Amino acid sequence: MDSPLIVLYRAYLECLNSQAWEELSRYIDTHIAYNGEVIGLDAYRQARKDEFRSIPDLYFNVKLLVANEKVVACRLDFTISPMGDFLGLPVNGQSISFSENVFYEYEAGKIVRVWSLLDRAAIERQVSRP
Amino acid sequence: MDSPLIVLYRAYLECLNSQAWEELSRYIDTHIAYNGEVIGLDAYRQARKDEFRSIPDLYFNVKLLVANEKVVACRLDFTISPMGDFLGLPVNGQSISFSENVFYEYEAGKIVRVWSLLDRAAIERQVSRP
Numbered sequence: 047m048d049s050p051l052i053v054l055y056r057a058y059l060e061c062l063n064s065q066a067w068e069e070l071s072r073y074i075d076t077h078i079a080y081n082g083e084v085i086g087l088d089a090y091r092q093a094r095k096d097e098f099r100s101i102p103d104l105y106f107n108v109k110l111l112v113a114n115e116k117v118v119a120c121r122l123d124f125t126i127s128p129m130g131d132f133l134g135l136p137v138n139g140q141s142i143s144f145s146e147n148v149f150y151e152y153e154a155g156k157i158v159r160v161w162s163l164l165d166r167a168a169i170e171r172q173v174s175r176p
Numbered sequence: 177m178d179s180p181l182i183v184l185y186r187a188y189l190e191c192l193n194s195q196a197w198e199e200l201s202r203y204i205d206t207h208i209a210y211n212g213e214v215i216g217l218d219a220y221r222q223a224r225k226d227e228f229r230s231i232p233d234l235y236f237n238v239k240l241l242v243a244n245e246k247v248v249a250c251r252l253d254f255t256i257s258p259m260g261d262f263l264g265l266p267v268n269g270q271s272i273s274f275s276e277n278v279f280y281e282y283e284a285g286k287i288v289r290v291w292s293l294l295d296r297a298a299i300e301r302q303v304s305r306p
Binding site for chain 2: 110112113114117118119121145146147148149151161162163164165166167
C-alpha cells in the first residue's frame with residue numbers, strides 16, 4: 047500500500063501538471079527551501095508558473111518513487127520542448143528527454159526542503175550545436 | 177525500523193568506504209547497469225577502484241536515505257580532494273563539496289540498476305579558475 051506521503055506527493059504532481067496554482071499551498075510550506083536556499087512559497091509558485099510558460103508541454107512523469115514518513119525521493123522523466131534557452135542551453139523548441147533525481151523533506155504534511163538534480167549532460171548531448 | 181534494503185545498502189556503502197573489493201559481489205549484480213548502460217560487475221568494481229585511486233580521501237556520507245522493497249534512494253554528501261581532473265573540471269587536489277542524488281534498483285538482494293546524478297554545477301562554482 048502506498049504510504050501517506052506517496053499519496054500526498056502524487057497529488058502535488060497532479061497539482062503541477064494541471065497547473066492548479068491556487069492549490070499549491072496545500073503541498074508546499076510557506077518557507078520552502080530549494081537546493082539549500084529558502085525561497086518561500088510565492089517565489090516557488092512563480093518559478094513553476096514561469097516553467098509552464100516557457101515549456102508549454104511540461105509534464106512530470108514518475109519513473110521511480112520511494113518514501114518514508116518524512117522524505118520522498120523521485121526520479122522524474124521529462125520529454126519536453128522548452129522555448130529559447132533551458133538550463134543555459136539553446137534548446138529553442140527542440141524536444142528533449144532527460145531525468146531529474148529529487149528529494150523532498152516534509153514537515154507537517156508539506157514540503158519544506160527540495161534537493162533537486164537535473165541531468166543537464168543528457169540535454170547537452172541532445173541539443174543541436176550551431 | 178530500517179527496511180532490509182536499507183541495511184543492505186548501508187553494508188554496500190561500508191564495503192565501498194573500506195575498499196573491501198572482494199565483497200562487492202554480495203551487493204552488486206553481475207549484470208549491473210549504470211545510468212542505462214549495462215557495464216557489469218567487473219567494470220563497476222574497476223570504476224570504483226579507480227575513483228579511490230584518484231580520490232584518496234573518498235568517503236560516502238549518507239545525507240538522506242529512503243527505501244521500499246525494490247528501490248533505494250540516497251542523497252550522498254561528499255567532501256573530497258580529487259587529483260587532476262574530476263568530471264572534466266580541473267580540481268587538482270582542491271577540497272570540494274557536492275552531493276549525489278542516486279537511485280538503486282534491487283533484484284534478488286543485489287543492485288541491478290543505478291541511476292546517478294552528481295551536482296557538477298556545485299563543483300564548477302568551487303573550482304578555482306585560472
